[in-house]
Amino acid sequence: MPRNDEKLLVSWKGPKSKQNFFVGLLSKNYDSEGLNYKFIYNKEIVQQAKEEGFVPFVGLRDLNKVYYSDKLFSVFERRLPSENRHIFKKFINDYQLSNSDTVKWEYLKITKGRTATDNLSFLEPVYFDHNNLTYSGEIAGWSYTQKNNDSLKINDKVILRRDVSNSKDKEAVEIIDPNNDNERVGYVQKPFNKVFFNLLKEGYYLQGFIKSLDPYDGRPTLSIKKEITMEDLNDKELSYLIHIRDSE
Structure with a gap:
C-alpha cells in the first residue's frame, strides 16, 4: 500500500459480554482518480456479534459486498460534530489540520469516533x-x-x-x-x-x-x-x- 493509505478497524462492543467485535474494516485509499474510501465486513465476526444484537450499518447492509465511495460513508460521517461547531474547529486547530483533505478521517482516527449513545469505535491497526x-x-x-x-x-x-x-x-x-x-x-x-x-x-x-x-x-x-x-x-x-x- 502507498504510504497515504490507511485503515481503521470498526469495533462494536457487545452489551452483554462487553467484548469487542471487530465487525469491519474501513480504509482510506488513493488511486489514479484520487481519494476514495472502502468498507468491508468481517463476516465471521459479524455472525458472532449478531448473537448480542449487532445489526449491519444503514446503507451498508450486504455482508458480502465491498463498498466504495469518494466520500466518507454517511453512516460514519454522522458520528462527527458539525464543521461549524467550536469543538470541531478546535480539533482542526489543535492538530494543525487546516490544510488536510481528510479532516473527518483524522477526527475518527484520533477520537476513535466514540459517542455517548452507542458501542462503536474506530481503532488504529x-x-x-x-x-x-x-x-x-x-x-x-x-x-x-x-x-x-x-x-x-x-x-x-x-x-x-x-x-x-x-x-x-x-x-x-x-x-x-x-x-x-x-x-x-x-x-x-x-x-x-x-x-x-x-x-x-x-x-x-x-x-x-x-x-x-x-x-x-x-x-x-x-x-x-x-x-x-x-x-x-x-x-x-x-x-x-x-x-x-x-x-x-
Missing part, C-alpha cells in the same frame, strides 16, 4: 514500517487492576508476557509493571493480543511504555515500538490487524 512494529492502544481490564496501580505514570515502562494461566483466553497477553513488583496493569486489548502473543511465542522480548492516562478513569494507553522481521508477521489470519507502510 498495528503498524509495520521498515522492520519496525508500532502499536498504540488502550489497556484492557483496567477496571479490575486500577486499585493496584495508583502510582502508574505517563512514560512508565511496562513489560508484555503471555498469561499461560488464563483459562478464558489462551492467547492473553498481560502487561506488567516491573517497578511495582510486577503488578498486572491489564491486558493487550483483543484482537491485537494475537499479534503480540505470536511474537512472544517466537521468542521476542516485548516492552512498552504508558503513553497517556484517561482524564476520567485513569485508563492507560500502551505504546510499543519493536524491531522485528517481516517473516514473523506472515500469518494470514492476522493480516487485517496490521498495516504495512514500507511497501512503496
Whole structure:
C-alpha cells in the first residue's frame, strides 16, 4: 500500500459480554482518480456479534459486498460534530489540520469516533514500517487492576508476557509493571493480543511504555515500538490487524 493509505478497524462492543467485535474494516485509499474510501465486513465476526444484537450499518447492509465511495460513508460521517461547531474547529486547530483533505478521517482516527449513545469505535491497526512494529492502544481490564496501580505514570515502562494461566483466553497477553513488583496493569486489548502473543511465542522480548492516562478513569494507553522481521508477521489470519507502510 502507498504510504497515504490507511485503515481503521470498526469495533462494536457487545452489551452483554462487553467484548469487542471487530465487525469491519474501513480504509482510506488513493488511486489514479484520487481519494476514495472502502468498507468491508468481517463476516465471521459479524455472525458472532449478531448473537448480542449487532445489526449491519444503514446503507451498508450486504455482508458480502465491498463498498466504495469518494466520500466518507454517511453512516460514519454522522458520528462527527458539525464543521461549524467550536469543538470541531478546535480539533482542526489543535492538530494543525487546516490544510488536510481528510479532516473527518483524522477526527475518527484520533477520537476513535466514540459517542455517548452507542458501542462503536474506530481503532488504529498495528503498524509495520521498515522492520519496525508500532502499536498504540488502550489497556484492557483496567477496571479490575486500577486499585493496584495508583502510582502508574505517563512514560512508565511496562513489560508484555503471555498469561499461560488464563483459562478464558489462551492467547492473553498481560502487561506488567516491573517497578511495582510486577503488578498486572491489564491486558493487550483483543484482537491485537494475537499479534503480540505470536511474537512472544517466537521468542521476542516485548516492552512498552504508558503513553497517556484517561482524564476520567485513569485508563492507560500502551505504546510499543519493536524491531522485528517481516517473516514473523506472515500469518494470514492476522493480516487485517496490521498495516504495512514500507511497501512503496
